Amino acid sequence: MDSLDALVAQVQGFSGTDDLLHLFSLLKQSDELLHTHAPRLQYALSSLDPAKHSLGYLYLLEVQSSGTLSQEQSENFLALASTFLNVCIAEQICLAPEKFNMVCRRVKEQALQLQEPLRAILPLQAAIRKLQPSSEFLTAMHADFLQMCLLAKCYKASLSVLEDDIFEIDQKRTGLVPRDFLLYCYYGGMIHIGLKQFGKALEFFQHAITAPATVLNAITIAAYKKFVLVSLIQLGQFHDCFVQVPLFPKYTPPVVQRNLKSCVQDYMDLATSYVTRNIADVKGYITTHEDAFKSDNNLGLARQVIASLYKRNIQRLTQTYLTLSLQDIADNVQLDGPKEAELHILQMIQDGEIFARINQKDGMVSFQEDPEQYNTSAMTMRLNLEIHNIVRLAKKLTSVDEQVSCDQVYLSKIGRDRPRYETEDFDIVPQKMYTNL
Amino acid sequence: MEGGGGETMDEMGAGGGAGGNRAGGGGGGTGAIAEQIDVESYASLYTGHTKVARLHFIADYCNVRSVELEALRMAFEEIKKGENTALFKECVEKINGRLGPSHTLDQEWIDMVERRAAQRQEKLETELNGYKTNLIKESIRMGYNDLGDFHYGRGDLQHAFKCYVRTRDYCTTSKHIISMCLNVILVSIELGHFVHVSNYVSKADQTPDVQDPVVVAKLKCAAGLAYLESKKYKLAARKFVDTNFELGNNYIDVIAQQDVAVYGGLCALASFDRAELKSKVIDNINFRNFLELMPEVRELIHDFYASRYASCLGYLQKLKPNLLLDIHLYDHVDTLYEQIRHRALIQYTNPFISVDLNTMASAFKTSVAGLEKELAALITENQIQARIDSHNKILYARHADQRNATFQRVLQTGSDLQRETKALLLRANLMRHDFVMKGGPKQQ
Numbered sequence: 001m002d003s004l005d006a007l008v009a010q011v012q013g014f015s016g017t018d019d020l021l022h023l024f025s026l027l028k029q030s031d032e033l034l035h036t037h038a039p040r041l042q043y044a045l046s047s048l049d050p051a052k053h054s055l056g057y058l059y060l061l062e063v064q065s066s067g068t069l070s071q072e073q074s075e076n077f078l079a080l081a082s083t084f085l086n087v088c089i090a091e092q093i094c095l096a097p098e099k100f101n102m103v104c105r106r107v108k109e110q111a112l113q114l115q116e117p118l119r120a121i122l123p124l125q126a127a128i129r130k131l132q133p134s135s136e137f138l139t140a141m142h143a144d145f146l147q148m149c150l151l152a153k154c155y156k157a158s159l160s161v162l163e164d165d166i167f168e169i170d171q172k173r174t175g176l177v178p179r180d181f182l183l184y185c186y187y188g189g190m191i192h193i194g195l196k197q198f199g200k201a202l203e204f205f206q207h208a209i210t211a212p213a214t215v216l217n218a219i220t221i222a223a224y225k226k227f228v229l230v231s232l233i234q235l236g237q238f239h240d241c242f243v244q245v246p247l248f249p250k251y252t253p254p255v256v257q258r259n260l261k262s263c264v265q266d267y268m269d270l271a272t273s274y275v276t277r278n279i280a281d282v283k284g285y286i287t288t289h290e291d292a293f294k295s296d297n298n299l300g301l302a303r304q305v306i307a308s309l310y311k312r313n314i315q316r317l318t319q320t321y322l323t324l325s326l327q328d329i330a331d332n333v334q335l336d337g338p339k340e341a342e343l344h345i346l347q348m349i350q351d352g353e354i355f356a357r358i359n360q361k362d363g364m365v366s367f368q369e370d371p372e373q374y375n376t377s378a379m380t381m382r383l384n385l386e387i388h389n390i391v392r393l394a395k396k397l398t399s400v401d402e403q404v405s406c407d408q409v410y411l412s413k414i415g416r417d418r419p420r421y422e423t424e425d426f427d428i429v430p431q432k433m434y435t436n437l
Numbered sequence: 438m439e440g441g442g443g444e445t446m447d448e449m450g451a452g453g454g455a456g457g458n459r460a461g462g463g464g465g466g467t468g469a470i471a472e473q474i475d476v477e478s479y480a481s482l483y484t485g486h487t488k489v490a491r492l493h494f495i496a497d498y499c500n501v502r503s504v505e506l507e508a509l510r511m512a513f514e515e516i517k518k519g520e521n522t523a524l525f526k527e528c529v530e531k532i533n534g535r536l537g538p539s540h541t542l543d544q545e546w547i548d549m550v551e552r553r554a555a556q557r558q559e560k561l562e563t564e565l566n567g568y569k570t571n572l573i574k575e576s577i578r579m580g581y582n583d584l585g586d587f588h589y590g591r592g593d594l595q596h597a598f599k600c601y602v603r604t605r606d607y608c609t610t611s612k613h614i615i616s617m618c619l620n621v622i623l624v625s626i627e628l629g630h631f632v633h634v635s636n637y638v639s640k641a642d643q644t645p646d647v648q649d650p651v652v653v654a655k656l657k658c659a660a661g662l663a664y665l666e667s668k669k670y671k672l673a674a675r676k677f678v679d680t681n682f683e684l685g686n687n688y689i690d691v692i693a694q695q696d697v698a699v700y701g702g703l704c705a706l707a708s709f710d711r712a713e714l715k716s717k718v719i720d721n722i723n724f725r726n727f728l729e730l731m732p733e734v735r736e737l738i739h740d741f742y743a744s745r746y747a748s749c750l751g752y753l754q755k756l757k758p759n760l761l762l763d764i765h766l767y768d769h770v771d772t773l774y775e776q777i778r779h780r781a782l783i784q785y786t787n788p789f790i791s792v793d794l795n796t797m798a799s800a801f802k803t804s805v806a807g808l809e810k811e812l813a814a815l816i817t818e819n820q821i822q823a824r825i826d827s828h829n830k831i832l833y834a835r836h837a838d839q840r841n842a843t844f845q846r847v848l849q850t851g852s853d854l855q856r857e858t859k860a861l862l863l864r865a866n867l868m869r870h871d872f873v874m875k876g877g878p879k880q881q
Contacts, residue, residue: 167862169870181867203856210860212867320816322826322833364828374844386851393858400862 003030004037008044011056020055024095027059034063045080054088055095062099065106074110078119081107085123090130097175100131101140108144117151124148128161131174135164138181139174146187155194162188162200167396182208182219189226193301198234205230209260216259222296224260228267229301232274233308266292270305277316279309279334310335310344311353318354318367326363338363474499474759476507480515485690486589486627487764489515489524494764496531506535513540520554521592522547554591561587578607585620598624611644615652618644622659626691634663654684658692662765665700670773671708677701678717682726698727699756700766702734706741707776711784714742746781747802753777782811783820786832792823794830805830 007030011023034041041064050057061084065077081103093100104127111120124145131139142161149158166184169176185208192201208223261268266289273281286293286302293299313333317324326338326345335341345365348354355368372379404410476495480488492512496505509532516525529542565580585600601620608614618641625633638660647653661676678701684694705718718724718738728735733752740749753774760770785800786792794812798805812832815821823834 165859167859167866169863169866171870203860207860207863210864212864316817320813320825322824323828324825325827328827362828366828367824369838370841372841374841379844383848386848389855390851393855396862397858400865 003033004040004044007033008047008056011048011053020092020095023055027056027096031059031063034059035066042076050080050084051087051089054084054092057084057088058093058096058099058103062103062106065103065110069110071114074114078107078110078114081110082119082123085127085130088130093130094133097131097172100127101175104141104144108148111148112151117148118154120148121145121152121154121157125157125161133170134168136167137174138166138169138176138184140176140180143180143183143187146184146191150187150190150194153194155191158191159195162191178211178213179217179219182211182217182223185211186219186223186226189223189230193226193230198230201230202227202234210253213253216263221260221263225264225267225296225298226301228264228271229298229305232271232305233301236308236312270302274305274309277309277313279306279313282306282309311348314344314348315354318356321367323364323366326358326365329365473501474504474762476504476511480508480511482693482695483689486592487690487692489528490627491764493528493531494767495762498762498767506532510536510540517543517546520550520590522550522554524592554587557587558584574607574609578604578609578613581607582616582620585624589624594624594628598628611646614644615641615647619652619655622656623691626659626662629666631663631666634659638663650681650683651685651687654681655688655691657681658684658688658697661697661700662692665704665765665769668769668772670704670769670776674701674704674708675717678705678721678724680723680727682723694727695730696763696765698724698731698734699760699763702728702731702738703760703766703773703777706738707773707780711742714738741777741781744785746785746800749781750778750801779815779820782815786812786821786823786834789832790834792832794825794832797832 007026010026037044041060045057045060045064048057048060061077061081065081069077085104085107104124107120107123111117124141128139128141128145131141145161146158149155169181171177185204189201189204189208192198192204205223205227208220209227211220213220270282270285270289273285283306286306290299293302310333314329317329317332324332326341329345330336330338330341333341333344335344342358345354345356345358349356355370356365357368358365474495476492479495480492483491489512492508492515496508496512499505499508509528512528513525513532513536516528525547526542529540532540534541561580561584565577565584568576568580581600581604585597585604588594588597588600598621601617601624604613604617604620608617618637621637622634622641625631625637638656641647641652641656647656657676657680661673661680664670664673664676677697680697680701682694684697686694701724702718705714709717719742725735728738733756737749737752737756740746740752757770757774761767781801785797794805794808798808801808809825809827809830812821812823812825816823816825822836823832825832
């Protein structure tokens, strides 16, 4: 009893910035203590202010939530944790990222257990922001956060997090493991699919596939399957046969390249039949392999592939014809009749995918060129923005390059490989200058 | 003579060749639709093995009993003049007794030929061995040559090929080399090994002092045949139109002058563009001589150049049945015709901003719907830059807007670059922190 009170007092006392490290070491040692006093933790927690004593609060919370919790305990924990995550001080919790991650994970688990993923969304978002040194860092909570958004179907909520470009991975500061990164890419891709932003989804899945790895894992395989389907929808092809684009970008880790194809044979066959542009074939293929797609939860995506094939065929018609009757369109694209063709085209006009006018009297559709003339001020501003983005990116690239050139490990490797010149005109490169002493 | 007098138009032997049944000179058809091949005059254009091969081919594929029997009869007679007993047996089987008792298996003749052949073979081989021990290069070469000729006459093409190739080591003058190459080419063409044909043609071309125009022409024809076989129509056409007319009848154991005209003309139409067609074919005095022998082909080419497409396609249709009976051309006829038709369509639409499909359909003697489908296919393959107004049945030329296309490409490249660079930076960071997915115990 006393020891716990003593600990609480220490937390209250040492939570000023000077003594944080001291507090931190104290807390680390008192893990066992906290466990033994588990029932009394509630009172301890109530006497601490999460906004001021974040570090201590964190430890107490973590111990409180370990083990299985009853319904009521869950609710309680969730409430406390939500407030904590929202108000905690970033500097304090940054000292103990693993504990922080664990608490967040518990939050997620409890939310799942209570079947209310919605409740976990805001707290986790706050947690991400607190732990990230800058918006370019990936944290362990990104994956969980996205998962919650997916389960709660709240895609928009995740947008602010998703839109940040991730560059930095720092394991020490954020306690990250590779699996988190893969999950982040996978869930991120799925959310973009939900938002119908197939281009961005492709990017995310490609990150998942090309991440360095020495073994293949289930996340990569699942990501690849979705990648195939989404690239069919977005790009209309999976493997450009006329330009020798390889199946994987060259920087895919070799173990992935070798083994991935065998795991996803169904999808590759679908891709090959898609390229023939024959709707009946593709439909038939999907119905025969429905179970395979369903078990991967990709059936909805597969249906979208069919829809995209219709669209693509209609788009090809716009390249060949100026006007075409609805009946001919229906025949060409293998639709059921002029009515259905009309519906499809209406939808596509509304989505801005083709430019056309339907003349109902004659049953004719006349296709027009893209009215975009690229001569408005809006377009100029857009181009300007893009140029700025690229300049910024180029600067970043140069700075990374400079960093690497000054890196000691790199220089030592370079120094070792430099050729020795035999002639007396050149000084022999002094090896010592480039190695660690 | 099968075929009756005066009914059938002579397709192949309009200019050269000995007499036969001809109902008037060559030139445009005057109404006879079912043109039948006149086997005798066709066969008279050739000698040697190719004559028999062609006759057999005609018999196999012509589907008209009278023509088939005529061809087989001529083949029978030709084979009997030679020593190829295996081919004789085959021919008799095909005839199957339909030509009466005079054209059946003459076992006596077979035995006699076999005996004679065995004796000759033994003699040649002993002579050759003798020469080899004496190490006289020229004799060895001639020995192998004779042995090769013998095997060729017997129809044993593989052995003939080997013998001719062996003479290579003993060739001393360019004349020897040329004759060796020509022999090998002859055997290879018959075997259907056109890779060897091209190899030996290039070998022969590289021989110094190849002066004789006949030889040069022969080599060009052989090369053209090799290209034709490998579907390289443009190269084949170039070879054929360059063939010197001095070839004359010197190569009729492989190819007749009419064939040079046909092969060269069709391949050129299918693959040359307008400028090349004019300079290499129409204005080519040398090739004009060949074309005189095949007036239909000459008319056909001129019609195409002058945009009289209906007439041009009409000639093509007339020639088609006989071309399908030609051993070198038959499996290329459809492709060549298709290519010629496509070129005609493209050439027709080229100068116009808008084309009325009805007029075009009547110019090509086809239906509007069919024409529309053909044009749609060509547009999709980007051979014609146009769009079809299906409602009014008009084809409108359409030229890509360069400026818009450039803008689109720029924006696309920009976003691609951004995406790639970001991915690169991310990966670089992953590698730097050694953030690699490793195997091992399950991670939390």
